[in-house]
Amino acid sequence: MKRLLVLATLLALAANGCTASHEQPSNAGRSSAPFASRVLATGLADPWEIVWGPDGFLWVTEKAGKRVTRVNPADGSKSTVTTIADVYSTQSQDGLLGMAFQPNFLKGNNDVFIAYTYDADSGPAVDRRAKIVRFTYDPATRTLNRPVDLIAGLPASTDHDAGRLLVGPDQKLYYSIGDQGSNQFSRTCNPIRSQDLPTAQDVQIRDWETYQGKILRLDLDGGIPADNPVIKGVRSHVFTYGHRNPEGLAFGPGGRLFSTEHGPKSDDEINLNEPGKNYGWPYVSGFKDDQAYAYENWSASTVPCASLHYDDFTTPPSVPRQAETSWNSPDYMDPLKTLYTVSRGYNFQDPTCGDQSYVCWPSIAPSSMVYVPAGDGVFGGWSNSLLVTSLKNGAVYRLRLTQDGGSIQGDITQYFKTANRYRALALSPDHRKVYILTDTNGLVASESGSPVEQLADPGAILEFSVPASR
Ligand SMILES: [Ca+2]
Ligand SMILES: [Ca+2]
Numbered sequence: 001m002k003r004l005l006v007l008a009t010l011l012a013l014a015a016n017g018c019t020a021s022h023e024q025p026s027n028a029g030r031s032s033a034p035f036a037s038r039v040l041a042t043g044l045a046d047p048w049e050i051v052w053g054p055d056g057f058l059w060v061t062e063k064a065g066k067r068v069t070r071v072n073p074a075d076g077s078k079s080t081v082t083t084i085a086d087v088y089s090t091q092s093q094d095g096l097l098g099m100a101f102q103p104n105f106l107k108g109n110n111d112v113f114i115a116y117t118y119d120a121d122s123g124p125a126v127d128r129r130a131k132i133v134r135f136t137y138d139p140a141t142r143t144l145n146r147p148v149d150l151i152a153g154l155p156a157s158t159d160h161d162a163g164r165l166l167v168g169p170d171q172k173l174y175y176s177i178g179d180q181g182s183n184q185f186s187r188t189c190n191p192i193r194s195q196d197l198p199t200a201q202d203v204q205i206r207d208w209e210t211y212q213g214k215i216l217r218l219d220l221d222g223g224i225p226a227d228n229p230v231i232k233g234v235r236s237h238v239f240t241y242g243h244r245n246p247e248g249l250a251f252g253p254g255g256r257l258f259s260t261e262h263g264p265k266s267d268d269e270i271n272l273n274e275p276g277k278n279y280g281w282p283y284v285s286g287f288k289d290d291q292a293y294a295y296e297n298w299s300a301s302t303v304p305c306a307s308l309h310y311d312d313f314t315t316p317p318s319v320p321r322q323a324e325t326s327w328n329s330p331d332y333m334d335p336l337k338t339l340y341t342v343s344r345g346y347n348f349q350d351p352t353c354g355d356q357s358y359v360c361w362p363s364i365a366p367s368s369m370v371y372v373p374a375g376d377g378v379f380g381g382w383s384n385s386l387l388v389t390s391l392k393n394g395a396v397y398r399l400r401l402t403q404d405g406g407s408i409q410g411d412i413t414q415y416f417k418t419a420n421r422y423r424a425l426a427l428s429p430d431h432r433k434v435y436i437l438t439d440t441n442g443l444v445a446s447e448s449g450s451p452v453e454q455l456a457d458p459g460a461i462l463e464f465s466v467p468a469s470r
């Protein structure tokens, strides 16, 4: 295990005041605390989820590796608990995704819930779908066995799958699904369906196509909970809707469910998810403020969409454009926070980034989130906070909750800046060690903000330890 060359980067930068909801980018203060760090493990194939297991080991899903790997947090040694042969992965955003433990794991129940994409077509064609499967762990052989599908046929894509899976304090499964990357790139002409809701008939015939852009709430057997919200007259698995790509989910104080969501260029969101609420996508990005975003629906172009060429910066006049403030929904909820909102007319084509301008956009690409409670021994800087990993900036962002846990306050602080794409994180039970999963490839912003292709520690687990005196 090598030492990480990060201490030199943890120079103190003055933390700007950033209590307002609307902030300019790059104003998060950098922590100067001298964390010890090491590379705990390497050789992971697109690792996606990391959870501190009830057995005291780190459990990791490998999106392209199609494996669940159990890692000893003392020495980084790895063992494979299962390889899932029917995972379908093109090494983009599909593959083996979320994982969550049954609440009584190793205390009378050994179930683990795993979400992944698969090919539902038995012939040569590919019908990419997602499913949630329950496995049972055998502590004697340290393997996962006896898979049972809880729900299958969920929407899946190579883009914006989301895929985070949690068990809530209410003993329900929560699963996020993104908008499938519709209305951009190779799916420019696919309409975004985040506002579409299932009909009673869809539910009856188990057609889950409208679950794009939703956060689902399921019974632990995959059924629809009897107390799920009734939205537009129908009770389904849908808990909240109007999402873009909510990759981070975390439960906070009082059973509150927080989510992170990737914004289109600006306006990544931190949301507080309440049953039956509408988070606005694609009509609203960030706050409903008509700043630097309007919904341009390529699929509704008056010139056939298929004849158009998608471009991030120039939209043809045939594509209808709708201001955020011209849309309304009685269920609409603003985000708690955006990272970051910029003004109308902002130049998204920063010459520092050239063809890879998305690295310079005022978004951080939030990939996961954990909640750190207040309590004895908890590092003061993280007490009652949300920690969010950034893909683009190779850093963890700390957002402080208010004492009642219902909103975000104060300055944002960046921790652990390295030249890596941070995919997910887990904490040790004493909250004094942070384990960060890194992507195997992709672009990250350097210290100066320009794109870097050479990742420092691809496909790894990085460990950062809070100093004993803090
Ligand atoms: Ca097939
Ligand atoms: Ca929103």
Ligand SMILES: [Ca+2]
Binding pocket: 267, 284, 285, 286, 287, 288, 289, 290, 291, 293, 324
């Ligand atoms: Ca906005």
